[in-house]
Amino acid sequence: MKYISQILDIALRELDMLRKNRIYGFCMLVFPFALVLFFTTMLDEGVPKDLPIGVVDHDNSSMSRGLVRTLDAMQSSRVAYRFASVTEARNAMQEGKVYAYLYIPDGTAAKLLAGRRPKISYYYTMTCLSAGSMASKDLKTLSTLGSAAVGQAMLSAKGATSRQIRAALQPIAIDAHMIANPYGSYNYTLTTVFVPGILMLFMALLSAYSVGMELKFETGKDWLARADNKIVVAILGKYIVHAMVFALVIFLYQFYIFYVLHFPHLGGVWSIVRLTFLQILASIGFGIFAFGLMPSMRMSMSISSLWFVLGISMCGSAFPVMGMDTPLQAMSWLFPLRHYWMMYQVTVLNGFPVIDAWFHHVALIGFTLLPWFVLHKVKNAMLNYVYLS
Amino acid sequence: MSIFLNRLREHFADVFYIWWHEMVKVVKDEGVLMFLVIVPLGYPLLYSWIYNNEAVHEVPVAVVDQSHSALSRQFIHDCDATADVDVKYYAEDLDEARSLVSRQLCKGIYLIPSDFATNISRGEQGTISVYCDMSLMLAYKAVYQTAMVEAGRLGAGLNIKKAGNYTKREDAITAQPLAVDEVTMFNPSGGYGSCVLPAVLMLILQQALALGIGMAAGTARERNKNGQLIPNDDPHYRGAYQIVWGKALCYGMTGAIAAAYLSMAVPRMFSFPQLADGKTLFLMLLPYTIACIFFGMTVSCLVRYRENVMLLMVFVSVPLLFLTGVSWPQSSIPGAWQGVSWLFPSTFGVRAFIRVNSMGATINQILPDIRILWIQAAAYLGLACLVYRHQFRLARKYASD
Numbered sequence: 001m002k003y004i005s006q007i008l009d010i011a012l013r014e015l016d017m018l019r020k021n022r023i024y025g026f027c028m029l030v031f032p033f034a035l036v037l038f039f040t041t042m043l044d045e046g047v048p049k050d051l052p053i054g055v056v057d058h059d060n061s062s063m064s065r066g067l068v069r070t071l072d073a074m075q076s077s078r079v080a081y082r083f084a085s086v087t088e089a090r091n092a093m094q095e096g097k098v099y100a101y102l103y104i105p106d107g108t109a110a111k112l113l114a115g116r117r118p119k120i121s122y123y124y125t126m127t128c129l130s131a132g133s134m135a136s137k138d139l140k141t142l143s144t145l146g147s148a149a150v151g152q153a154m155l156s157a158k159g160a161t162s163r164q165i166r167a168a169l170q171p172i173a174i175d176a177h178m179i180a181n182p183y184g185s186y187n188y189t190l191t192t193v194f195v196p197g198i199l200m201l202f203m204a205l206l207s208a209y210s211v212g213m214e215l216k217f218e219t220g221k222d223w224l225a226r227a228d229n230k231i232v233v234a235i236l237g238k239y240i241v242h243a244m245v246f247a248l249v250i251f252l253y254q255f256y257i258f259y260v261l262h263f264p265h266l267g268g269v270w271s272i273v274r275l276t277f278l279q280i281l282a283s284i285g286f287g288i289f290a291f292g293l294m295p296s297m298r299m300s301m302s303i304s305s306l307w308f309v310l311g312i313s314m315c316g317s318a319f320p321v322m323g324m325d326t327p328l329q330a331m332s333w334l335f336p337l338r339h340y341w342m343m344y345q346v347t348v349l350n351g352f353p354v355i356d357a358w359f360h361h362v363a364l365i366g367f368t369l370l371p372w373f374v375l376h377k378v379k380n381a382m383l384n385y386v387y388l389s
Numbered sequence: 390m391s392i393f394l395n396r397l398r399e400h401f402a403d404v405f406y407i408w409w410h411e412m413v414k415v416v417k418d419e420g421v422l423m424f425l426v427i428v429p430l431g432y433p434l435l436y437s438w439i440y441n442n443e444a445v446h447e448v449p450v451a452v453v454d455q456s457h458s459a460l461s462r463q464f465i466h467d468c469d470a471t472a473d474v475d476v477k478y479y480a481e482d483l484d485e486a487r488s489l490v491s492r493q494l495c496k497g498i499y500l501i502p503s504d505f506a507t508n509i510s511r512g513e514q515g516t517i518s519v520y521c522d523m524s525l526m527l528a529y530k531a532v533y534q535t536a537m538v539e540a541g542r543l544g545a546g547l548n549i550k551k552a553g554n555y556t557k558r559e560d561a562i563t564a565q566p567l568a569v570d571e572v573t574m575f576n577p578s579g580g581y582g583s584c585v586l587p588a589v590l591m592l593i594l595q596q597a598l599a600l601g602i603g604m605a606a607g608t609a610r611e612r613n614k615n616g617q618l619i620p621n622d623d624p625h626y627r628g629a630y631q632i633v634w635g636k637a638l639c640y641g642m643t644g645a646i647a648a649a650y651l652s653m654a655v656p657r658m659f660s661f662p663q664l665a666d667g668k669t670l671f672l673m674l675l676p677y678t679i680a681c682i683f684f685g686m687t688v689s690c691l692v693r694y695r696e697n698v699m700l701l702m703v704f705v706s707v708p709l710l711f712l713t714g715v716s717w718p719q720s721s722i723p724g725a726w727q728g729v730s731w732l733f734p735s736t737f738g739v740r741a742f743i744r745v746n747s748m749g750a751t752i753n754q755i756l757p758d759i760r761i762l763w764i765q766a767a768a769y770l771g772l773a774c775l776v777y778r779h780q781f782r783l784a785r786k787y788a789s790d
Contacts, residue, residue, distance in 0.1 A: 023697060031704050038708050041723055048721040093574060094750040096740060099718065112567055117558075119568040126576035127747050129584045131718040133530065136571070140537075143569035150566045167514040171544035172464075174536050175516050181523035186717070189526055194707055201703065209696060298420045301696055305703045306428075312707065313439050318716075319581045320525050323445035328438065342493075345524035352491035 006227050010237025013226065014210070018241065023209070027202045032249050035198055039191040040261060046185035048134050052080035054089045054101035061109035063149075067120075071102060071142055076134035086123075093125055100124035100135040102142075112150060120146070130186065144170075180264045180349050188263055192344065193317040195253060197337050200283040201308035203246055204336075207239065207287025208304050211378065212297025220382030231379040235288065235371065243280050250276050266351030274354075275343050282336045282367035289367075292374020295381035311337035339363040406625040407635025411605070415639065418608050420695065425601035425640075429593060429647040436589050437659040440582030447475035448531040449495040451486040454479065458506030460543070464517065467539045468499065473531035483520075490522050497521045497532035509547065527581070575748045576662060583661050587746050588715040588739045590651040592706065595681045595735045598644055600702050602636075602685035607695025618690065618780045621788035629778040633770075637682055644678045656746065664749030672752055673741045676762035680734035683769035690776035713739035734769075737761045 018024040055068050072079040081098055083089040089101040103121040111118035122139045126132035148169045155165045181188050214220040227234035254272055257263045265272060290307075291300040313319070314328070315337040321329050332338045339360040346357040354361060371378070415421050450468070454461050469476040477495055480486035486498040498520040509515040519536045521529045545564035552563045561568075576583045610618050619626055626632055652674060656663045692698045711717055712730035719740075722730070730736040741758035744750035752759070 023694075023700065027700060027704075031700075035704075035708070038711075038726070042708075042711060042717065042726055044723070045721055048718045050720070051718055052720055090574070091754065094744055094748045095754045096719070096744060099720075108567075115562055115566070117562050117566060117568055119570055121570040121572060123572045123574050125574050125748065126579045127584055127743055128715055128718050129579065129581065130716065131720075132573070132576075132579065136573075139569070139571060143565075143567065144541075146567040146569070147565050163514075164512070167512060168548070170541075171509055171515060171547045172540040173514050173516050174533075174540050175518045176533055176536075177518060177520045178523050178529070179520055184523070184526075184529070186526070189524070190716075198704065198707060202700075205700065205703075298695065301699060302420065302423060305699060306432075309703060309706065310435065313436065317525070318527075318585075319440055320445050320527055322448075323442050323527070324439060325442065345522075346491065346493070349524055350491070350522065356491045356493070 003230075003233055006230075006233050007237040007240065010223065010226050010234060011241050013223075014238050014241040017210070017213075018245070021213075024206065027206055028245050028249060031202065032195075032199055032253065035195055036191075036253050036256065039195055040187065040257070043185075043187035043190055046183050046187050047076070048130055048186075049075055050078035051076055051099045051131050051134060052097060053077045053135065054081040054083050054092055054098040055079050056083045056086055056089050056101060056103045058106040059104045059108040063109035063112065064104045067104065067142065067146055068102070070145060071138065074138045074141065077138045089123070093123070099128065099131040100139070102139075180266055180351075187261075188349075189317065191257065192263065192349075193315065193337075193341055194312065196250075196279060196340060196344070197308070197312045197315065199246070199250065199253075200279060200311075200337055200340065201305060203242070203280060203283035204287035204290065204304040204308055205301055206242060207284045208291045208300040209297065210238065210242070211288065211291050212300065215295065215381060215385060216297060224379065224382050229379075231375045235375075235378075239284050239288070242284060246280050247276060250280070265348050267348040268351065271347040271351070271354070275340070275348060278343065278361070278364040278368075279336075279340050282340070282364040285368040285370045286336055288378065289370035289374055291381075292371060292377045295377060295385060307335070308337065311335035314338060315341040317341050333363065336364065336367050339367075400628075400631060403625045403627065403631040404635045404638065407632055408638040410625075411636050411639035412642075414605055414608070415601070415643065418605065421601050421605045421608065424597055424604055425643050425647075428600070429597045429651065432593055432597075433586075433590055433651055433655045434658075437582065437586060437655060437661070440580075440586055441659055443578060443580030443582050445527050445531060446472050448473060448497070448528045449477040450474050450497045450499060450532055451478040451480050451489045451495045452476050453481070453483055453486050453498060453500045455503040456501045456505040460506045460509060460515075461501040464501065464539060464543055465499070467543065468535055471535050471539070474535040486520075490520075496525065496528040499536060582659070583747065585715060586659075586661055587656070587743050588710060588713050590655060591677070591739045591742045592710055592713070592735050594644070594648055594651055594678070595684070595709075595733070595738065596702055596706050597647065598640060598678075598681045599685035599688055600699060601643070602640055602682070603689040603692060603698030603702070604695055606689035607692065607698060610693065611695065615784070615787040616693075617784040617787055619777075619784040621784045629774060629781040632781070633686065633774050633777050636686060637773075640682045640685070641678070644682055648674045648678045652742065652746065662747045665746045666749075666751070669745050669750070669752045669755075673738075673745050673755060673759060673762075676759060676766050677734060677738035677741070680738070680762050680766040680769055683766060683773045684734050686773040687769050687776055690773075690780055709733055709735050712736055715739060715743065731761075734762060734765050737765070 057064050057068060068079055071077050081092060086103055092098050101123050108118040108120060124132055124135040151169055152165055155168060178184055214223050224234050227237065258265050287304055290304045294300050314332050314335045316332060321332045342360040343357050346352045347354050415425055452465050454465065465476055468474050478489050480489060483500060489495050500518040505515045517536065517540060519533055521532050523529055549560045549563050554560050554563060573579065606618055610616055613620060619632060652670060689698065712726060713736050714722060737758045741755045744755050
């Protein structure tokens with residue numbers, strides 16, 4: 001009972017600190033709000049649409065114009081420029097005006113009808129991967145359609161039914177099931193890792209910051225005194241407030257993406273709640289641990305920010321961990337965001353049983369318990385250190 | 390005349406003094422040293438290492454073969470032989486395959502239904518179902534596109550057999566009457582590192598400079614007994630312009646070294662694309678580095694505490710990468726965010742660098758970006774002078790109080 005009233009006392013003191021220092025308001029409310037707004041509006045399209053594409057049409061036949069129109073009508077492509085030569089088109093690509101261009105040489109239609117297998121060329125740049133892969137996807141469809149047009153005309157003239165034509169042109173069809181993200185939306189895959197990733201960064205930074213501030217303004221002794229010098233009670237009282245504020249912010253964010261924007265979450269509401277608490281506790285744990293290792297506000301904050309920014313790459317959501325060098329694969333275990341993301345995609349996105357991600361579950365709990373190793377150092381710092389600027 | 394010359398001499402003496410003084414601060418303050426030297430040196434190496442393998446190969450896939458036909462085995466065989474897909478598991482049914490995906494043992498499922506070969510033999514369309522785990526876009530593309538390509542190739546083979554041609558040329562015409570040449574112009578292997586890393590390098594330059602300058606300014610404020618940025622007990626700090634020039638010279642030195650290292654040494658060490666012509670690269674990096682320095686100096690005046698600049702810069706770093714148009718196409722960025730992106734040197738610095746470095750653009754082709762970078766450099770220089778003049782007046786006011 002005594003502990004509970006002490007925790008409450010420290011929590012109220014912390015709440016007062018959060019109110020007085022504007023940094024907390026910014027990092028706990030303003031930045032997360034801006035972040036969610038940024039990513040959800042930025043990626044609102046889901047997949048890049050109407051990328052500017054150029055055309056060099058030397059054939060100028062009804063068939064080549066038909067191809068260009070088909071390309072223009074595709075989801076990802078928009079014929080924005082018509083060039084007189086390939087050089088001109090390449091210059092435009094280097095200037096960043098087009099992501100791809102289609103070259104149709106003179107005599108294409110005539111050769112196609114004569115059965116002499118003409119060749120059209122499609123040039124695209126991979127300096128922006130999402131644009132390049134979309135352009136290449138449209139090209140593949142276009143080339144299939146271009147080839148099929150000839151056969152289709154022939155077969156329908158011979159009186160084949162549309163089913164027969166389909167089977168003749170494409171004997172083997174692929175029936176794709178894009179589980180949990182049927183549109184292939186980048187919004188679903190990017191927003192759900194960048195927003196939590198940066199929020200975790202803020203949680204760790206603020207954890208180190210708030211304990212560092214006690215040192216800087218020499219209020220640490222008062223903080224510990226309120227807990228009868230019991231460091232565990234002091235830490236619980238302090239961070240319970242942080243955890244609650246962040247939980248509120250994260251639940252708001254999740255309500256927005258899962259129930260307003262309808263992001264896929266086959267795992268249901270409890271998988272989301274469980275992951276939220278694990279995420280918060282692991283990040284705060286890491287922040288306290290960083291401070292315990294180096295009881296200086298500046299160093300612990302620098303380490304936390306460098307570590308978590310690196311985590312955004314090391315979590316393997318964009319470039320997979322399985323594609324990295326072996327030492328890096330092992331190192332990825334040291335990043336809380338990696339475990340968060342694995343838990344997210346196994347239990348929330350795909351709705352698989354949590355036992356299949358048990359390792360990452362345990363790892364996040366491990367990060368939560370990390371401060372245990374440095375409790376005495378934090379206490380020592382509070383009681384004996386003097387802040388040096 | 391001699392009065393004027395004397396003034397000028399004094400002016401330069403002040404500038405050089407502040408330059409030297411700032412340099413000493415950079416070396417002595419471990420926080421500043423970390424962001425101005427260690428981060429630009431070490432971080433790019435780490436990132437390059439992470440992305441060095443460029444592409445994912447041999448993505449594990451489970452196969453559920455209910456057809457058990459020569460054709461289905463041929464398809465599985467063909468997929469397994471590609472660089473992108475590795476057929477690692479054979480599952481009895483879809484549930485078993487699903488549990489393999491759940492346990493992260495594979496990233497996709499190929500299901501070949503029992504009527505697959507029968508349908509094809511009858512002259513109907515045979516269907517293969519592909520189930521993709523969508524958590525990794527690169528893995529999804531590998532699993533899906535391999536199935537598409539191999540199904541197309543297998544289907545073309547069937548058509549050729551049916552056609553009863555005599556020559557290989559006829560076979561080629563049957564398979565594909567209209568040939569399509571697919572040419573990837575820049576970053577031909579579609580490597581992830583070659584695409585993202587040049588952008589990251591340029592962003593690191595801006596962020597490291599802004600963080601370092603901000604940290605140094607924060608330290609200066611904390612050391613000052615009135616909490617002022619500009620010391621009032623040092624006679625050399627007697628004009629806002631001298632201070633701006635002196636500091637710019639100091640950060641220009643570290644910035645120039647970092648820019649050279651990031652743009653030339655790092656891509657070479659990890660064999661990332663390097664098509665840049667030396668002169669063009671210099672003409673592009675010069676306004677970018679200057680713009681970054683004055684941007685950093687402007688930002689450093691806005692923050693009161695050392696830690697705040699870190700929170701701010703770390704917060705904007707990932708959105709800034711998005712605004713450059715390297716991970717999300719520039720043409721798909723909403724107009725409002727395009728407007729916001731004009732505030733940051735990184736937007737145009739990254740775009741110009743990618744065009745010069747990865748696409749071999751000449752100076753004429755990046756002229757619009759360079760013009761904007763010079764405008765930004767001038768605007769941030771003006772802003773830096775304004776905010777420093779304000780700080781200077783504040784410091785004087787405190788001193789006279």
